[in-house]
Amino acid sequence: MTRTEYPWLLPSAMADPQEPDPRGETSTGRRRRTVRDWIVDTCAFVLAALFGLIAAEASDQYNTSEMVVLADQLLGAAACCALWVRRRWPVGLALVLTVATVLTPVAGGAMLVAVFSLAVHRLFRPVALVGLVALVGSVVQPLVRPDPTVNYWVSMIAGVVLLLLAIGWGMLARARRQLVVALRERALRAETEAELRAEQAQRLAREAIAREMHDVLAHRLTLLSVHAGALEFRPDAPPAEVARAAGVIRDSAHDALQDLREIIGVLRAPGEGDHGDRPQPTLATLEALVAESREAGMKVTLDNRITDTASVPAIVGRTVYRIAQEGLTNARKHAPGAEVTVAVGGGPGDGVTVAVDNPAPVDDAGAVPGSGQGLIGLTERASLAGGSLEHGATGDGGFHVRAWLPWAA
Known part of the structure; x- marks a missing residue:
């Protein structure tokens, strides 16, 4: 052996x-x-x-x-x-x-x-x-x-009983030790999994806040860019127009700072929900967004065929608003002077469709280069809401963004 x-x-x-x-x-x-x-x-x-x-x-x-x-x-x-x-x-x-x-x-x-x-x-x-x-x-x-x-049988039985007691007691102690080790490992594994879940939730929250900051601040900053560009290219504008443009710049900068404070406040408040006490946009506020873009000098046509905006689910309305906001922001940056069309339609069971179209830019000189991160964020938003989003250039040099979002009957 x-x-x-x-x-x-x-x-x-x-x-x-x-x-x-x-x-x-x-x-x-x-x-x-x-x-x-x-x-x-x-x-x-x-x-x-x-x-x-x-x-x-x-x-x-x-x-x-x-x-x-x-x-x-x-x-x-x-x-x-x-x-x-x-x-x-x-x-x-x-x-x-x-x-x-x-x-x-x-x-x-x-x-x-x-x-x-x-x-x-x-x-x-x-x-x-x-x-x-x-x-x-x-x-x-x-x-x-x-x-x-002592009789032989008594001696033999006593020896066997003592031996079996020693072996059984030892195996029982071993089983108890293994149980303690298994419970300790399980507790350690549960603690590790809880930490991983907490880190993942924190990462997802930060990604959501980053997307929110991009959607909100990009809209505000493009308004600043448009009015600042108008002052730059028209230094001989009447004082009333200069004052109006300066007022819009001031208000947009104030609103951007306020939005930034509110989002940072969500990060600093661990007891709040995903959005804290900050009011979130809905489909009902889409008209205000279009009006704000028109005040910045954009040509926007809104075709909203959903009359009962209050019945639209909150997440769907918020996603529609963000898609329209990002579409207007991109049109303002990459196609200045072009007329933008925002179309919203649908109903319960059929879902909600939102489309933002703009033709080729009138003047490429005022276009601002982009990174494409906004469209990636919109695709993620639509996917999280259970829908889909497609975008791309049209044959005439324009750009098209279309999304579909579910609306349960």
Whole structure:
């Protein structure tokens, strides 16, 4: 028999890799004893020594040979001392002590401690092997070293019962340890998953706020750009028009700062919902958005065929508003002077469609380059609302944005 044929006989292979030691490491391999290990080993040695002293006293009463008594005492002392190496050679030590117990009853206490420790710290297969050998030894021992004062069957049954108690107690302790380890791992896993969920929720909230900031501030800043450009290209404009443009710039800058404060306030208020106390746009506020764009000098045609705007779901109305807002912002930046058409229609069961179209720009000189992030954000908004969005250039050089959003019947 070689070690490669029976690798589970190796001391390192006998350890349970799933059971961590008190220091948090696996029980495979050698490690230094902790204070708890010293206390446990000392208690095990003392218990085995007490059991050995009782057996030695009984053996001294019915053995007349002093050499036999001395040999029993020496073997018992050696068996108790051998328990200090049970952590390194658990299976080998348990087998040796099982054989020694057959020859001398004084080593019985050390054998029970070794078997108990083996059942606590090792897998079932080596425990079953050693337990089978120990059961055979419990049957043979009363024959090899009979006790004249006790019947054979009584001695044999007592030895078997003690052995089974040691093995059962050890396996019960092992099962309890494994349960504690499993509960600890489950709690750690649950805590880790909770942290991941919290991080994911925080990331999603930040992405939503970033999209909100883009949609709101881009609209305001393009208004500033339009009126500032008008002042730049018409320095000889009448004072009334200059004052009106300056007033619009001032109001737009104030509104942009106010929107930015409200969004940052949501970030700073952990107890608020996704949008805090800030009023959100709906389909009913779409006309105000168009009117604001017209005041900035845009030519906008609104075709809203939904008369009962209050019945539109909040998320659908808000998404329609943001799509129209982004479409107007893009038209103002990339197609200045072009007439923009905003069409909204649909109903319960059919869904809501919103389309923003603009022809080719009248003057490319005033166009502002874009990054395309707004359209990506609109696509994500439509997908989150359960709808879809498509966009692209038309054949005449214009641009088309169309979205469909569900509206339950």
